[in-house]
Amino acid sequence: MISKENAPHYIWGGNCDGWTLLERQDRLVIHERMPASSAEQRHYHSVSRQFFFVLSGELTMELQGEYHRLQAQQGIEITPEAPHQARNDSASPVEFLVISHPTTRGDRTNL
Numbered sequence: 001m002i003s004k005e006n007a008p009h010y011i012w013g014g015n016c017d018g019w020t021l022l023e024r025q026d027r028l029v030i031h032e033r034m035p036a037s038s039a040e041q042r043h044y045h046s047v048s049r050q051f052f053f054v055l056s057g058e059l060t061m062e063l064q065g066e067y068h069r070l071q072a073q074q075g076i077e078i079t080p081e082a083p084h085q086a087r088n089d090s091a092s093p094v095e096f097l098v099i100s101h102p103t104t105r106g107d108r109t110n111l
Contacts, residue, residue, distance in 0.1 A: 004031055013040055021097075028103040033095045034059075034088040042085040042111045048104045050078040052086065057094030060087040070096075083111055 007019040015035055022029040028048075034040075042062070052061060053075035061068045061076050062085040068076055078084050088094045 007031070013038060016040070023103065023105075026102050028098075028100040028105065030098045030100075031055075031095065032086075032098060033093055034086065035093050036088060036091050039087040040085055042083060043108050044081055044083045044111065045078075045100075045104050045107045046109065047080055048100045048102055048107045049080055050101075050104070051097075051099045052076050052078065053097045053099070055095045055097065057088070057092050057096075058090045059094045059096055060089045061085070062087060 002021050004019050007021050010018045010020070012018055013034075016038055017033040019031040020028075021031055052059065052070070054070045054072050056072050059070045061070060063076065063078060064082055064084070070076060086096075
């Protein structure tokens, strides 16, 4: 069994948390936490298709120049080659799942 409490943890972007829930070549599932006023670097994946699903808080997803505000229990799909950036523009932390198929490891181009 895997949970946030026993999953491998890492820090990204200087102050954001990630927990690897499942890591295989064909699929990657991570639980992420972004504090208020934080953002990842805008990027795209050549092969990987992703699905972001908000667990708590509000996530702003910039996808090909359009902004989508996702609340808890809402998700958005990111297709291969689509430039995107996850942002927390709110005053509270946001937690979400990122499900990638296949893995994004080695498949990221920063913009």
